Amino acid sequence: MTPVQYRQDAGLKSSDTRASSLADDYRRFVWRRVLCLGGLTLAAMTALLVDIASGPSMLGLLDVFRGLLNPEGIDAGTRVIIEDIRLPYALMAVVVGACLGLAGAEMQTVLNNPLASPFTLGVGAAATLGASLVIAFNISVLGVAAHVLLPLSAFVFAAAASLLILVLSRTLGASVHAVVLFGIALLFGINAVVGLIQFMADAESVQQIVFWTMGSLARASLDKVAIVALVLALCLPFSLRNAWAMTLLRSGEEQARSLGIRVERMRLVVLMRVSLLTAAAMCFVGEIGFIGLVAPHIARLMLGEDHRFLLPGSALAGAVLLSLSSIASKLLVPEVVLPVGIVTALVGIPLFITLIIGRSRRAAL
Numbered sequence: 460m461t462p463v464q465y466r467q468d469a470g471l472k473s474s475d476t477r478a479s480s481l482a483d484d485y486r487r488f489v490w491r492r493v494l495c496l497g498g499l500t501l502a503a504m505t506a507l508l509v510d511i512a513s514g515p516s517m518l519g520l521l522d523v524f525r526g527l528l529n530p531e532g533i534d535a536g537t538r539v540i541i542e543d544i545r546l547p548y549a550l551m552a553v554v555v556g557a558c559l560g561l562a563g564a565e566m567q568t569v570l571n572n573p574l575a576s577p578f579t580l581g582v583g584a585a586a587t588l589g590a591s592l593v594i595a596f597n598i599s600v601l602g603v604a605a606h607v608l609l610p611l612s613a614f615v616f617a618a619a620a621s622l623l624i625l626v627l628s629r630t631l632g633a634s635v636h637a638v639v640l641f642g643i644a645l646l647f648g649i650n651a652v653v654g655l656i657q658f659m660a661d662a663e664s665v666q667q668i669v670f671w672t673m674g675s676l677a678r679a680s681l682d683k684v685a686i687v688a689l690v691l692a693l694c695l696p697f698s699l700r701n702a703w704a705m706t707l708l709r710s711g712e713e714q715a716r717s718l719g720i721r722v723e724r725m726r727l728v729v730l731m732r733v734s735l736l737t738a739a740a741m742c743f744v745g746e747i748g749f750i751g752l753v754a755p756h757i758a759r760l761m762l763g764e765d766h767r768f769l770l771p772g773s774a775l776a777g778a779v780l781l782s783l784s785s786i787a788s789k790l791l792v793p794e795v796v797l798p799v800g801i802v803t804a805l806v807g808i809p810l811f812i813t814l815i816i817g818r819s820r821r822a823a824l
Contacts (some may be wrong), residue, residue, distance in 0.1 A: 492768040495761045499775035503553060506782035510549035514789045514796070516540055551679035551743070552785040552799070553778045554687045556750055558740035560777020561691070562733040563751030564758065564770055565698060568705045569729045571712075572639050576752035577737040580624060580642025582617050583748070584649040586741045587672060589616030591653050594667045595660035610686075610742030617741075618734040620645060625730055671745035674800020676785060683743045690739035694732050695774065701725060702766040709764050747800045749807025750777050756811075780806075 511527075512518045518526075518537065526533050526541040533541075563576045570580075577583045589612035624641050653672075657665050704725060708715045712722050741747070757780075758772035781799070784806060788797040 492762050492765070492772075496768060496772055496775065499758075499761075499772060499779060503775055503778045503782065506779055506786065507549050507553055510552060510782050510785050511541060511545040513786050514540075514545060515794050518545075547679040547681050547684055548676050549782065549785065550681070550684045551676050551687070552781045554684060554691055555676075555740045555744055555747065556754070556777035556779070556781030557774040558687060558691050558694075558736040558777070559747065559751040559781070560754035560758070560773040560775070561695065561698060561770060562736040562740070563777070564755035564766075564773035565705070565729045566733050566751070567755050568708060568766065569726045570638050571708070573756070574752070575639060575642075577617075577733060578746070578748045578751060579646070580620075580639065581645035581649055582620050582642075582734060582737050583741060583746055584646050584653070585620030586613040586617040586738050587746055588649050588653055588656075589613045590671055590742070590745075591656045591668050594671070595656050595664045610738065613742045614735060614738035617738040618731060620649070621730040621734045625727060670798070672800075673798035674745040674747040674803070675798040676744055677796065678743055687739050687743065690735060691774070694736055695771070697732065698770050699767065701729070702770060705729075705766045705770075706764060709766075745798075745800060747781065747803055749803050749811065750780055753807050753811050754780055760817075 508520060508523055512520055512523045518540070522533065522537060523541065526538060527546075530538050530542065559577065566575045566577065566580070567573055590609050593609045593612045624638055624645060627641050653668070657668055660668065704715070704720050707718055707720055708722065708725070715722055737751075754777035755769070755773040757776045758769055761776075762768040762772045781803065784799050784802040787806065788799045788802045791797060791802070
């Protein structure tokens, strides 16, 4: 073998070794994230079972397993507590948390702002406005009952808020970062209108609106859980379909456009999907804040920016957070079930501050 042939052969072997090493690194990268998703799934299932077991009438996990797997093997009272009260309550926490976590992750990506969420941009407040109008004035359209019109009104107003933010930002030539400022202004404006509606409404309507703004899982039923779960099941595949495009968008809009991503169209579609997820999550439980803001940050710390893993991870993190908040709402005050929206705010604020401090320290290193 000549020296030239030897160097060529060595170069080919070195190239093959590097390619094999990169393939092994990528497999390890994928497996680590799959294991993280598995851990989040296990955490969500564990929180679900503990949520079913906790409450004023404490149940053992063995009783919960027996009640879920063999309802005839437990007494009638325990069966009613599990099937009619605890199970819908706990399942609603999981699906609502997943909707808010997924919505927050998508909104933070398309707006390229870590503070973006359905609530910081006023989308949640718009859904509350739609619900408040139906509650206060008992609106009925084309013979549709108020309890059916309420979630529909919440979605329409949430979608209108998303479109308004997008139109304002594009019409005024604002940067993506300024969208947050439009959203904050919209949030305060909508809250003022909701306050005006409360001032004009009767006492019973005001009580219902206030209870809505606190956020509660008490109105949960298996039919309502099925509706929210259906919306999540419809939106998640479309979100995952855009995972590569959204991952590219995190590297910058110009680079994403140079690779053929239609950024404006994708942003519009994502905001409409966020509106649907937010309205579905809120229409039966009311306002629940901080889940859509904090859950994506937790998932990002665990899974990185690859949206194939970040999007389902954010949904699972949201489910875990709201399930844990649901457990806390039943244990903080003996014999009283607090509105879960109050608990998410109390827990979400210090958790979010901790995440901000942690990110700042890592950025400084």
